Amino acid sequence: MSVRLKLTLSYVGFLMLAGALLLAVVWVFLLRYVPADAAITAGPSFPGRYDLWRAFAPPAAWALIFLLAFGLLGGWILAGQMLAPLSRIAVATRRVANGSLSHRIELEGRNDEFRELADSFDAMLARLEAHDAEQQRFAANASHELRTPLAITQTLLDVARNDPDRDTGALLERLRVVNARAIDLTEALLLLSRADRRSFSREQVDLSLIAEEAIETLVPFAEQNGVTIEPSGEVASAVGSRALLRQMTTNLLHNAIVHNLPEHGVVRLSTVTGPDSVELIVENTGEQLSPHLVSTLTEPFQRGTQRVRSGHSGVGLGLAIVKSIVQAHDGTLTLLPLAGGGLRVTVQLPTAPSDTGMSRPNP
Numbered sequence: 001m002s003v004r005l006k007l008t009l010s011y012v013g014f015l016m017l018a019g020a021l022l023l024a025v026v027w028v029f030l031l032r033y034v035p036a037d038a039a040i041t042a043g044p045s046f047p048g049r050y051d052l053w054r055a056f057a058p059p060a061a062w063a064l065i066f067l068l069a070f071g072l073l074g075g076w077i078l079a080g081q082m083l084a085p086l087s088r089i090a091v092a093t094r095r096v097a098n099g100s101l102s103h104r105i106e107l108e109g110r111n112d113e114f115r116e117l118a119d120s121f122d123a124m125l126a127r128l129e130a131h132d133a134e135q136q137r138f139a140a141n142a143s144h145e146l147r148t149p150l151a152i153t154q155t156l157l158d159v160a161r162n163d164p165d166r167d168t169g170a171l172l173e174r175l176r177v178v179n180a181r182a183i184d185l186t187e188a189l190l191l192l193s194r195a196d197r198r199s200f201s202r203e204q205v206d207l208s209l210i211a212e213e214a215i216e217t218l219v220p221f222a223e224q225n226g227v228t229i230e231p232s233g234e235v236a237s238a239v240g241s242r243a244l245l246r247q248m249t250t251n252l253l254h255n256a257i258v259h260n261l262p263e264h265g266v267v268r269l270s271t272v273t274g275p276d277s278v279e280l281i282v283e284n285t286g287e288q289l290s291p292h293l294v295s296t297l298t299e300p301f302q303r304g305t306q307r308v309r310s311g312h313s314g315v316g317l318g319l320a321i322v323k324s325i326v327q328a329h330d331g332t333l334t335l336l337p338l339a340g341g342g343l344r345v346t347v348q349l350p351t352a353p354s355d356t357g358m359s360r361p362n363p
Contacts (some may be wrong), residue, residue, distance in 0.1 A: 003079075004076070004079045004080060004083055005079075005088075006293050007075065007079035007082070007083070008071075008072060008075035008076045008167050010075075011071055011074070011075030011078065011079070012068060013198060015067050015070075015071040016064065016067055016068060016071065019063065019064055020064065020066040023060045023064070024089055024108035025050065027056060028061075028180055029034075030052060030056065031052075045156075046302060047205045051212055061063055062109075066097070078297075082151060084116035085107055085117075086113075086114070086187075087116060087117060088093060088107060088118070088133040089105060089117065091106050092104070092121065092125075095199045096125065100127060101128050101129040101132055103125070104122045104125060104126075104164075105118040105121055105122055106118075106333075107119070108120065109200075125142050125316065128189060137300075138266065138300075146182065146185060146186075147202070149179070149182040149185070152178050152180070153175060153179070153182075154180070156171060156174055156175055159171075163303045168344065169322075171337075180271045185317075188317040188321060189317070191244075191247060191321055192233060192300075192320060192321050194326055195244060195321065195324035195325045195328045196324050196328070198328045198340070200240075200241040200243075200328075201241065202239050202240055202241065203239070203240075203241075203242060204237060204238075204239055204352050205235075205237070205238050205239065205240055205241075205242050205245055205352075206235055206237055206238075206272050207232050207236040207238055207245065207249070207278055207280050208235055208236050208238060208271040209351075210245055210246050210249050211231060211233070211249055211253075211269055211280065212231065212248060212249065212270060213249075214246065214249040214250045214332065215229055215231055215253065215269065217250060218253050218254060218257060221254070222257050222267065224239070225257055225258070225260070225265070226261075226263040226264060226265060227256075227257045227260050227261075227265040227266065228265070228266050228267070229253070229267045229269065230266060230267065230268045230269070231269050231270070232268070232269075232270040233267075233271030233272060234270075234271060234272070234273055235271075235273065235274050236271035236272065236278035236279070236280065236351075237273070237278065237349060237351060237352040238278050238329070238352055239329075239350070239352050239353075240329040240349065241329075243272075244325045244328070244329075245329070246323070247321065247325065248322050248325040248326065248347065249280065251318045251319070252280070252282045252318075252319075252322055252345055252347070253267065253269060253282060253323050254260050254318065254341070255318050255345075256269075256282050256283070256284035256317060256345075257284070258275075259284065259286055259343070260284050260285055260286045260342075261285050261286055265282065265284065265285050265286070266285045267282065267283070267285075268281075268282070268283040268284075269281070269282050269283075275352065276351060276353075277331075277348050277349060277350055277351055278348070278349055278351050279346055279347065279348050279349075280346070280347040280348075280349075281344065281345070281346050281347075282344070282345045282346045283338065283342065283343070283345075284342045285340075285341060286341050286342040286343065287341055287342075287343045288337070288341045289342075289343060290337070290339040291337060294335050294336070294337050294343065295335075296337070297319050297335060298319045298320055298322070298333065299320065299342075300317055300320040300324040303311050310324075317333075322345075322347070326347055326349070327352040329349050329350075330349075330350055331347060331348050331349040331350065332347075333345070333347055333348075334346040334348070
């Protein structure tokens with residue numbers, strides 16, 4: 001039985017029950033005016049119970065028959081009107097199953113449960129379409145990025161084969177650099193996939209300690225590039241993967257060092273604790289950035305050549321990995337160009353349920 005038929009029968013059943021109850025109430029009401037000895041005193045001017053029943057039963061039966069027919073017809077029409085939005089949603093679902101993510105229901109009418117369901121379905125389709133387009137761009141860019149070191153390796157090997165007298169030391173060094181880049185790219189892709197799948201265990205983590213670890217790791221690199229790191233902040237307790245949050249912080253700090261002034265650059269790294277969230281803030285000096293350029297920095301492989309120091313361009317996945325890690329931890333990532341040049345990156349994560357047990361160890 002279809003849902004429409006079930007609804008129709010439900011309407012008919014309810015209507016017949018209500019009609020039968022109404023007729024029963026009328027019959028009981030009529031009996032109040034018929035005395036118990038009506039069978040003896042019944043006459044033309046005062047009918048008995050049997051005569052009353054003979055007069056009442058046929059119209060009551062015809063009334064029930066009318067209610068049955070009216071209920072079937074009216075219930076079928078009403079059920080069809082009620083289920084019409086579901087039919088449109090079913091059509092949209094079949095189109096999505098066939099690969100059409102651009103279709104939208106766009107249900108009009110008043111704001112009821114069906115309208116809310118249709119709007120939620122449209123919003124889901126919009127997210128799926130955007131995600132699918134992003135995945136296609138990512139796959140194309142990843143293929144291009146992986147093909148580049150492989151093509152360079154093939155070229156170097158062809159040159160070495162055609163020129164046996166070529167310096168093998170320089171060739172091996174060049175191959176080592178190209179191979180290291182391919183390895184870095186592959187590891188970045190694996191890390192990005194891990195963050196997207198949220199396949200990690202969660203624990204209570206202090207972002208300020210993770211920031212200190214990242215600073216200790218990158219201080220030599222910062223000094224080599226003439227950049228000063230200025231840490232500050234307080235205990236910032238969050239819940240998540242220590243390894244992924246360390247990678248996120250390291251990527252942000254590395255990015256702030258690389259994309260900085262040619263000399264006397266500054267990176268400010270701080271942690272802030274709020275009532276419901278904790279923040280990791282990384283600011284760096286550098287060139288003036290446009291809002292449009294900033295809005296593209298978290299896209300995979302969008303390096304923004306105007307902001308990259310030569311020799312440290314990376315694989316173009318630093319901020320994309322940061323974005324995925326933040327989303328996997330149910331946080332938000334905000335990029336804001338500074339008026340004097342440079343960038344402020346704010347990572348906001350939900351605070352741990354209770355950080356009373358967390359304390360910073362003595363150095």
